[in-house]
Amino acid sequence: MKKGRDKRKIKDMKRKILWIVCGLIAIHLLILANLSFTAWPEMLAWPYFILKGWLPYKDFAIVHTPLLVLDISIFYKIFGVGGMQLKIYTWLLIALTDVVLVYVVKKLWSLRAAVFSLLIYIPLQIFYDGNGIWFDYALSVLALTILYLLIVKKYLWAGIVWGLAFLTKQTAVWFLLPISLVLLGEEFSKKAKKFLSGTVGILAGAVFVLWLFKVLPDFYFWAIKFGIGILPRASGQIDPPTLREFLKAFLPFSILIPALVKDWKKYFPFAIWAGFGIMGAYPRWELFHFQPGLPFLAIASGLFLLEYPKSSRAIKLLTFLYIAGFLIMFSKYAVSLWHQPDRFLTPSVARVAQTIKTTTKSNEKIFVLNSWDSLYALADRLPATKPWYPQLAWYYAVGGLEDKVTEDLMVEPPSVVIMQPYTTTGLSSFKPKKVTDYVFKYYASAYVIDNSFFILTPNK
Numbered sequence: 213m214k215k216g217r218d219k220r221k222i223k224d225m226k227r228k229i230l231w232i233v234c235g236l237i238a239i240h241l242l243i244l245a246n247l248s249f250t251a252w253p254e255m256l257a258w259p260y261f262i263l264k265g266w267l268p269y270k271d272f273a274i275v276h277t278p279l280l281v282l283d284i285s286i287f288y289k290i291f292g293v294g295g296m297q298l299k300i301y302t303w304l305l306i307a308l309t310d311v312v313l314v315y316v317v318k319k320l321w322s323l324r325a326a327v328f329s330l331l332i333y334i335p336l337q338i339f340y341d342g343n344g345i346w347f348d349y350a351l352s353v354l355a356l357t358i359l360y361l362l363i364v365k366k367y368l369w370a371g372i373v374w375g376l377a378f379l380t381k382q383t384a385v386w387f388l389l390p391i392s393l394v395l396l397g398e399e400f401s402k403k404a405k406k407f408l409s410g411t412v413g414i415l416a417g418a419v420f421v422l423w424l425f426k427v428l429p430d431f432y433f434w435a436i437k438f439g440i441g442i443l444p445r446a447s448g449q450i451d452p453p454t455l456r457e458f459l460k461a462f463l464p465f466s467i468l469i470p471a472l473v474k475d476w477k478k479y480f481p482f483a484i485w486a487g488f489g490i491m492g493a494y495p496r497w498e499l500f501h502f503q504p505g506l507p508f509l510a511i512a513s514g515l516f517l518l519e520y521p522k523s524s525r526a527i528k529l530l531t532f533l534y535i536a537g538f539l540i541m542f543s544k545y546a547v548s549l550w551h552q553p554d555r556f557l558t559p560s561v562a563r564v565a566q567t568i569k570t571t572t573k574s575n576e577k578i579f580v581l582n583s584w585d586s587l588y589a590l591a592d593r594l595p596a597t598k599p600w601y602p603q604l605a606w607y608y609a610v611g612g613l614e615d616k617v618t619e620d621l622m623v624e625p626p627s628v629v630i631m632q633p634y635t636t637t638g639l640s641s642f643k644p645k646k647v648t649d650y651v652f653k654y655y656a657s658a659y660v661i662d663n664s665f666f667i668l669t670p671n672k
Contacts, residue, residue, distance in 0.1 A: 226323060229323050229324070229327055230323075232327060233314050233326070233327060233330060236310075236327075236330050236331060236334060237307055237310045237311070237330075239334070240306065240307070240310060240334045240337070240338075241303050241306070241307060243334075243338060243546065244303060244306065244338065244342070244343045245299075245303070246550060246551060247338070247343045247546065247549040247550060247552070248343065248549040248552035248553060248554055248555055249295075249299055249302075249343050249344060249554040249555065249557065250341065250343060250344030250500075250554070250555040250556065251295055251298055251299075251344065251554055251555065251556045251557040251586065252344060252345065252346055252556065253556055253584040253585040253586035253587075254274075254585065254586075254602075255281075255284060255298055255345050255346070255586075256293065256294075256295070256298060256585075256586035256589040256590065257585040257586050257588050257589050258272065258274060258281045258284075258285075259281055259284045259285035259287075259288050259293065259589075260288070260293050260588060260589035261588075261594075261600070262281065262282070262285040263285055263288060263289060263293065264594055266594075266598070266600075267425055267427050268281065268427065268431075269422075269427045269430035269431045269433075269434050269435065270426070270427045270430040270599065271598055271599050271600070272598075272599055272600040272601075273434050273599060273600070273601045273602065273607060274434060274435070275434050275435060275438055275439035275443055276347050276381055276382070276435065276439065277378060277379045277380060277381060277382055277435055278379065278431075278435075279350075279376060279379040279380045280345075280347050280350045280380050280381070283350075284298075284301060284345075287301050293589050293590075293592075294589075294590070295554065295557045295590070298345065301345065302343075302344065302345040302349070305345065305349060305350065305353070306337065306342065306349070308353055309337075309352050309353040309356070309507070310330060310333070310334070312353050312356055312357060313326070313329060313330055313333055313356060313507050313510065313511075314326040314327075314329075314330055316356055316357075316359070316360040316511075317329045317330075317511055317514065319360070319364075320360065320363060321515065324518065325511075325514050325515055325518055326514075327514075328513075328514035328515075328517050328518055329510045329511045329513070329514030329515075330510070330514075331514070332509075332510045332513045332514055332517070333506060333507060333510035335538070335539075335542045336464060336506045336509065336510055337503070337506055338542070338545070338546065339464070339499075339538075339541065339542050339545050340461075340499045340500060340502045340503055340506060341498065341499040341500040342500070342503065343549070344500065344555075346500055347380055347381035347383075348381065348383070348492055348500055348501050348502075348503045348504055349500070349503050350380045350381070351377055351380055351381055351383070351384060351489075351492075351503070351504040352503050352504050352506060352507055353507075354373055354374075354376060354377040354380060354384075355377065355384075355387055355485070355489060355504050355507070355508075356507045356508075357373050358370050358373050358374055358377065358387065358391065359394075359485060359508070361373060362391065362394045362395070363394075365403075367395070367403045367404075367406035367407045367410070368406045368407070368409055368410045369410060370391070370407055370410065371406065371407035371408060371409060371410025371411040371412075371413075371414075372410035372411070372413065372414050373410075374387065374388075374391065374407070374410070374411055375410060375411045375412075375413070375414025375415050375418075376414060378411075378415070379414070379415075379418055381492070382435070382439060382440055383491065383492040383504075386488040386489070386491040386492070387485075387488055387489070387504075389484075389488055390481070390484045390485045390488050391407070393481070393484065394481075395407060438610070442606070443606055444494075444495050445495075446605075446606035446609065450495040450496075451495065451496045451497050452497060453497040457497065460541065461493075461499060461502065463537060463538065463541065464509065464538050464541075465486065465509060466534060467509075467512070467513050467516065467531070467534050468482070468483050468486070468509070468512060469530075470516075470527045470530045470531060470534075471512055471513075471516040473527070474516070474519070474523065474527060478515070479512050479515075479516070482508045482509070482511055482512035483512070485505070485508040486505040486506075486508040486509045486512070487505065488505070489502075489504040489505025489506070489507075489508060490502045490504070490505040492504065516531075517531070556584050556586060557586075560661060560662040560664055560665060561584060561586070561587070561590065561665075562590070563661050563662070563665075564587060564591075564630060564661050564665045564667070565587055565590035565591040566591075567659055567661060567667060568587065568591035568593060568628060568630065568667070569591050569592065569593075571627075571628060571658075571659075571667070571669075572591075572593060572627045572628055573627075574592065574593075576593065576626075576627040577593065577594055577595060577596035577624060577626050577627065578591065578593045578594075578595065578596065578626050578627060578628050578629070578630065579595060579596045579597065579621065579626035579628075579629045579630070579651075580595070580629075580630050580631070581603070581629055581630065581631035581647070581648070581651060582603060582631050582632050582633075582634055582640055582643075583630050583631055583632045583665065585602065587630055595626075596620060596621060596624050596625065596626035597616075597617050597620040597621060598620060599616075601613055601617060603642065603644065603647075604639060604642060605642040608642070608644050614644050614645075614646050614647060615646065617644070617646075617647055618646045618647055618650055621647070621650055621651075622650070625654070625670060627669075627670075628658075628667055628668060628669055629651050629655050629667070629668040629669075630665060630666070630667055630668075631651075631665075631666050631668065632664060632665055632666070633664075633666075651668065654670060654671055655668035655669065655670055655671065656668060656669065656671050
């Protein structure tokens, strides 16, 4: 009788905790929905090109592996292309990461540890520019899945998921070292063979598909030779942080110090996975590049906080200061973005897209010069240049590329050119001479929107 009551109590407690988890995920999404969203232009433009029949690497240059872009393309195919669709896709991916985090920690440790880990992960995910979608965001859930599969000794599946991670972003290679550390020990060759079988199978399948669509040479040039060999060292790519930016980014990781002091063996693996998860922040420093390392930091923090009552006074004090400091940073960050306009999806951008739609026919081509490439997707108009290349200095450094763009503009002049003024510094300071000479010679300003966007039409 007593045993039956105890079982019911445990069941009721688990049910309550699961409701808490659902509530936390809902709060996570609610906060994100009220913050400024970063709609990276590529996450609208590239899938749009694919849906119009353009092939990545061959018809438009992309230096990343293709899985995320293809996945977003499928989502757009079902629900349409637009800013709201991009937000929904992003929030679904974030919610999935929350769920996988809870599942993994519950299976490997405990439900309480899972709740603590999620409670910590939510502000971490938001603080590191989490309200947006880029390749690093998708690596988070994949890396977490890999660790789980390794711990439960599903080495073949771990290899398969790593292959998918590499096809999401090349920086997945950084996880190979912590993966190797897990594989070390008894039967290393047997475990490594299973892992490699999964990886090789996935990558071989991807190579076959690329070959089938006749884009394998283009993929090799842009994603491997250029993306890995040239781009990281290109002028303007290396962007080191200021001291303030560095301290801001690494303060949340400081909880690993008392954790390692308390139990080095227990927390060192998490430090390794978190450390290699943030390696994507080199060479271009952005907070969102830290995203793949955050689940491991959250798990370590959650397990560490569970031991808080048993900790020494010194560790308790350090932990309290850490929590207080991070909550202040998080609050300032959230307040600064609360109900602010979305980045790259401002009302001005919407007005520009609408103007393009009303002044051009659906089959006419346009050209975006020094402005957001997402305008192609938002206006539902294709570029006048094919192949299409991002207007960044490191792309235009490729021999003959600017000549090709200029020739395309001459062969099929765009109905309109959309541009923003060039700046003296930053990415918007790059001004391809041959392209701009052509545009300024044959086009004149017809509309000015919010004193920022200029819509040019051919000279009469």
